[in-house]
Amino acid sequence: xxxxxxxxxxxxxxxxxxxxxxxxxxxxxxxxxxxxxxxxxxxxxxxxxxxxxxxxxxxxxxxxxxxxxxxxxxxxxxxxxxxxxxxxxxxxxxxxxxxxxxxxxxxxxxxxxxxxxxxxxxxxxxxxxxxxxxxxxxxxxxxxxxxxxxxxxxxxxxxxxxxxxxxxxxxxxxxxxxxxxxxxxxxxxxxxxxxxxxxxxxxxxxxxxxxxxxxxxxxxxxxxxxxxxxxxxxxxxxxxxxxxxxxxxxxxxxxxxxxxxxxxxxxxxxxxxxxxxxxxxxxxxxxxxxxxxxxxxxxxxxxxxxxxxxxxxxxxxxxxxxxxxxxxxxxxxxxxxxxxxxxxxxxxxxxxxxxxxxxxxxxxxxxxxxxxxxxxxxxxxxxxxxxxxxxxxxxxxxxxxxxxxxxxxxxxxxxxxxxxxxxxxxxxxxxxxxxxxxxxxxxxxxxxxxxxxxxxxxxxxxxxxxxxxxxxxxxxxxxxxxxxxxxxxxxxxxxxxxxxxxxxxxxxxxxxxxxxxxxxxxxxxxxxxxxxxxxxxxxxxxxxxxxxxxxxxxxxxxxxxxxxxxxxxxxxxxxxxxxxxxxxxxxxxxxxxxxxxxxxxxxxxxxxxxxxxxxxxxxxxxxxxxxxxxxxxxxxxxxxxxxxxxxxxxxxxxxxxxxxxxxxxxxxxxxxxxxxxxxxxxxxxxxxxxxxxxxxxxxxxxxxxxxxxxxxxxxxxxxxxxxxxxxxxxxxxxxxxxxxxxxxxxxxxxxxxxxxxxxxxxxxxxxxxxxxxxxxxxxxxxxxxxxxxxxxxxxxxxxxxxxxxxxxxxxxxxxxxxxxxxxxxxxxxxxxxxxxxxxxxxxxxxxxxxxxxxxxxxxxxxxxxxxxxxxxxxxxxxxxxxxxxxxxxxxxxxxxxxxxxxxxxxxxxxxxxxxxxx
Numbered sequence: 009x010x011x012x013x014x015x016x017x018x019x020x021x022x023x024x025x026x027x028x029x030x031x032x033x034x035x036x037x038x039x040x041x042x043x044x045x046x047x048x049x050x051x052x053x054x055x056x057x058x059x060x061x062x063x064x065x066x067x068x069x070x071x072x073x074x075x076x077x078x079x080x081x082x083x084x085x086x087x088x089x090x091x092x093x094x095x096x097x098x099x100x101x102x103x104x105x106x107x108x109x110x111x112x113x114x115x116x117x118x119x120x121x122x123x124x125x126x127x128x129x130x131x132x133x134x135x136x137x138x139x140x141x142x143x144x145x146x147x148x149x150x151x152x153x154x155x156x157x158x159x160x161x162x163x164x165x166x167x168x169x170x171x172x173x174x175x176x177x178x179x180x181x182x183x184x185x186x187x188x189x190x191x192x193x194x195x196x197x198x199x200x201x202x203x204x205x206x207x208x209x210x211x212x213x214x215x216x217x218x219x220x221x222x223x224x225x226x227x228x229x230x231x232x233x234x235x236x237x238x239x240x241x242x243x244x245x246x247x248x249x250x251x252x253x254x255x256x257x258x259x260x261x262x263x264x265x266x267x268x269x270x271x272x273x274x275x276x277x278x279x280x281x282x283x284x285x286x287x288x289x290x291x292x293x294x295x296x297x298x299x300x301x302x303x304x305x306x307x308x309x310x311x312x313x314x315x316x317x318x319x320x321x322x323x324x325x326x327x328x329x330x331x332x333x334x335x336x337x338x339x340x341x342x343x344x345x346x347x348x349x350x351x352x353x354x355x356x357x358x359x360x361x362x363x364x365x366x367x368x369x370x371x372x373x374x375x376x377x378x379x380x381x382x383x384x385x386x387x388x389x390x391x392x393x394x395x396x397x398x399x400x401x402x403x404x405x406x407x408x409x410x411x412x413x414x415x416x417x418x419x420x421x422x423x424x425x426x427x428x429x430x431x432x433x434x435x436x437x438x439x440x441x442x443x444x445x446x447x448x449x450x451x452x453x454x455x456x457x458x459x460x461x462x463x464x465x466x467x468x469x470x471x472x473x474x475x476x477x478x479x480x481x482x483x484x485x486x487x488x489x490x491x492x493x494x495x496x497x498x499x500x501x502x503x504x505x506x507x508x509x510x511x512x513x514x515x516x517x518x519x520x521x522x523x524x525x526x527x528x529x530x531x532x533x534x535x536x537x538x539x540x541x542x543x544x545x546x547x548x549x550x551x552x553x554x555x556x557x558x559x560x561x562x563x564x565x566x567x568x569x570x571x572x573x574x575x576x577x578x579x580x581x582x583x584x585x586x587x588x589x590x591x592x593x594x595x596x597x598x599x600x601x602x603x604x605x606x607x608x609x610x611x612x613x614x615x616x617x618x619x620x621x622x623x624x625x626x627x628x629x630x631x632x633x634x635x636x637x638x639x640x641x642x643x644x645x646x647x648x649x650x651x652x653x654x655x656x657x658x659x660x661x662x663x664x665x666x667x668x669x670x671x672x673x674x675x676x677x678x679x680x681x682x683x684x685x686x687x688x689x690x691x692x693x694x695x696x697x698x699x700x701x702x703x704x705x706x707x708x709x710x711x712x713x714x715x716x717x718x719x720x721x722x723x724x725x726x727x728x729x730x731x732x733x734x735x736x737x738x739x740x741x742x743x744x745x746x747x748x749x750x751x752x753x754x755x756x757x758x759x760x761x762x763x764x765x766x767x768x769x770x771x772x773x774x775x776x777x778x779x780x781x782x783x784x785x786x787x788x789x790x791x792x793x794x795x796x797x798x799x800x801x802x803x804x805x806x807x808x809x810x811x812x813x814x815x816x817x818x819x820x821x822x823x824x825x826x827x828x829x830x831x832x833x834x835x836x837x838x839x840x841x842x843x844x845x846x847x848x849x850x851x852x853x854x855x856x857x858x859x860x861x862x863x864x865x866x867x868x869x870x871x872x873x874x875x876x877x878x879x880x881x882x883x884x885x886x887x888x889x890x891x892x893x894x895x896x897x898x899x900x901x902x903x904x905x906x907x908x909x910x911x912x913x914x915x916x917x918x919x920x921x922x923x924x925x926x
Contacts, residue, residue, distance in 0.1 A: 204474050
């Protein structure tokens with residue numbers, strides 16, 4: 009499929025119908041807008057394009073190429089490292105830190121300002137480097153393929169037309185091209201002549217079966233009824249028009265002559281690069297993802313606390329202690345203490361490490377780091393059927409006789425038809441259905457009673473498949489039966505039955521039998537025989553009459569070998585998989601059932617059902633529905649948006665142009681390496697193969713990273729909130745500041761450095777069983793409860809200090825109070841780090857792990873810093889031994905209360921999650 013950089017169309021017009029004017033005129037006809045649904049006749053198209061069946065002249069083609077540009081896809085831009093760095097500066101968390109840095113600088117607290125700015129720089133550096141590396145990896149995945157097309161052109165107006173091969177990029181509107189089996193359709197074209205033409209357009213519509221095309225002019229006015237009108241008046245919209253073929257499709261059978269309508273960025277295939285184009289089907293700008301929404305919510309919580317804390321500190325000290333602006337540095341330090349300064353660094357490090365591990369271990373490229381969090385938060389995954397649950401080929405399920413009983417002989421006759429049609433009709437290769445029949449017959453040939461396809465007969469003649477009659481005929485001569493030829497006819501059930509000698513009741517019975525099998529998810533072909541006197545002249549479709557039905561061949565899509573186990577794993581991890589396909593609902597349901605996924609009739613919807621619902625009704629119905637069939641691109645996007653509006657975090661896995669609108673509407677878009685360029689470049693994650701197993705690995709990596717981020721937020725915000733509450737209370741009770749600004753900053757730095765260990769933690773396996781979502785309101789309730797426990801522990805420390813230092817200054821000694829509270833704060837923060845981890849996983853071989861080591865180091869700093877020379881520089885001093893003994897009691901009670909509150913919260917969180925699932 010041709011993909012390369014592109015030039016936007018533009019330039020001059022030639023005569024009264026120049027290329028650009030012609031393109032604009034025909035564009036509405038090609039795209040089949042809701043207002044104008046007529047398909048122009050072949051003669052009208054040729055006139056508007058200023059061309060004819062003999063093709064353009066070389067000078068005309070050169071002029072048009074200069075005017076409209078090459079027939080190539082739009083160029084995909086990659087953000088520069090500097091651009092990614094600036095994007096990180098605009099992050100809401102970074103904005104909070106920059107505001108604090110500005111306030112610190114305004115009050116001449118240069119140390120605080122410098123530390124905050126350093127954290128911002130490190131965070132943006134890590135994020136930009138990780139995303140830039142991901143972009144380069146995704147770019148390396150692009151496999152650009154060039155191609156040629158057979159074009160009819162003339163050297164000059166009076167010269168005869170000649171066919172020659174040209175690079176696809178040199179095609180222009182008005183060129184006349186030839187199509188043959190195996191060719192890729194190089195542009196959007198209107199058929200002029202066609203013989204037995206069928207095309208694969210799964211990349212555009214998602215339907216795996218070849219689609220019949222015909223050059224015949226439609227009725228003068230084709231009007232649609234009901235909801236289908238907005239889709240172009242026929243099933244599948246413009247893609248369902250038999251007169252039109254589109255770039256991105258491939259010729260399965262037959263041949264055709266066509267005129268090029270659209271090239272370059274104006275083809276439907278390439279328009280997917282433009283978010284505002286028809287193929288995109290979405291509004292300009294991608295909706296905020298789950299990570300963006302979570303970050304925004306948490307950021308506003310922090311901003312409110314940040315704005316509220318300094319005024320409270322200033323007003324309380326001014327009203328009760330008579331202190332004025334001299335407490336402003338302390339107020340700013342308190343605000344800094346409340347803010348999780350390391351959050352951007354933790355988030356970026358967790359996501360970057362997870363993305364790097366995915367790329368190395370499972371060959372999954374995360375192109376946008378926040379998308380890894382969204383993968384972990386995902387609870388609904390929407391997939392196309394073809395190529396994801398099933399392979400891109402059918403297999404024979406069963407062969408039945410006319411009574412509906414299994415009969416292997418029916419498969420033998422179907423294989424003979426496929427074999428000799430391929431040999432005698434001069435076809436380059438069997439189509440997918442014939443290939444499946446031949447494979448099945450070859451497999452049964454190992455049995456001595458089953459002949460090799462075509463081996464028991466001699467082929468005499470063949471009438472190849474024709475989309476108009478929808479069947480093919482092979483004429484065979486059986487050795488030992490001179491003077492008789494056997495016609496083996498295979499094709500669509502209705503068309504074969506119409507040519508059989510049947511009474512109406514038998515005709516209806518057989519048609520009902522085939523319909524039941526089709527509703528059960530099978531593709532059904534009928535096989536019929538007829539005896540004719542041998543003759544030398546060729547056979548024609550007129551000989552296909554008076555047939556005797558031999559039986560039916562049932563085919564189904566071949567299942568992807570890893571789809572079943574992958575669906576089981578995703579289900580265990582709380583991810584509901586929904587199928588959005590352009591195929592028949594029975595085919596999609598059959599694939600699900602074959603994979604062990606039970607689908608009730610009430611869990612299936614078609615595109616017509618979707619059209620009858622408004623957005624609110626669709627949001628409710630989409631949650632209950634497992635299979636959406638006959639979906640056009642706009643349906644997939646609308647369903648995805650409806651699931652998001654219902655409160656789900658939605659992922660979408662697709663590889664065709666028809667999947668791009670839904671890919672953009674999802675929280676996280678996933679594409680395989682073999683996807684079309686537009687989809688691959690618009691995806692948040694790129695898989696080496698289209699395999700649900702890789703999605704399962706990506707979900708696990710996202711939940712590991714998201715679990716560590718959630719743990720960091722829970723630990724740091726609850727601890728910081730408790731400290732702030734205690735500082736406000738201490739500021740009102742004490743005749744001096746409860747802690748010097750330098751001490752607050754040193755304490756924050758120690759805690760921040762220790763919390764870097766969360767980026768290297770290994771969460772408990774329980775984290776993988778549920779989505780990891782940062783819900784601001786739930787987080788606020790959690791930190792409020794744990795923060796209150798922490799504040800009580802801090803206030804209890806005041807009593808311990810009073811008892812331990814009574815007679816030696818007590819609470820009137822500022823250095824003793826500062827030292828005691830500094831030590832207690834770091835020890836309680838170390839306890840919080842260990843006790844509030846997700847699942848509290850025990851490290852292997854008895855080692856404490858990264859978080860355990862960090863907590864031990866933080867405890868050592870809290871105990872040793874006050875008695876060290878550095879402690880005296882910070883205004884800290886040694887503490888009485890009695891204080892440490894009483895502090896052990898406070899910490900034991902604090903740990904008990906914290907463990908009890910943590911268990912209660914986890915139990916309530918689990919109950920709320922189960923209630924929401926019900």
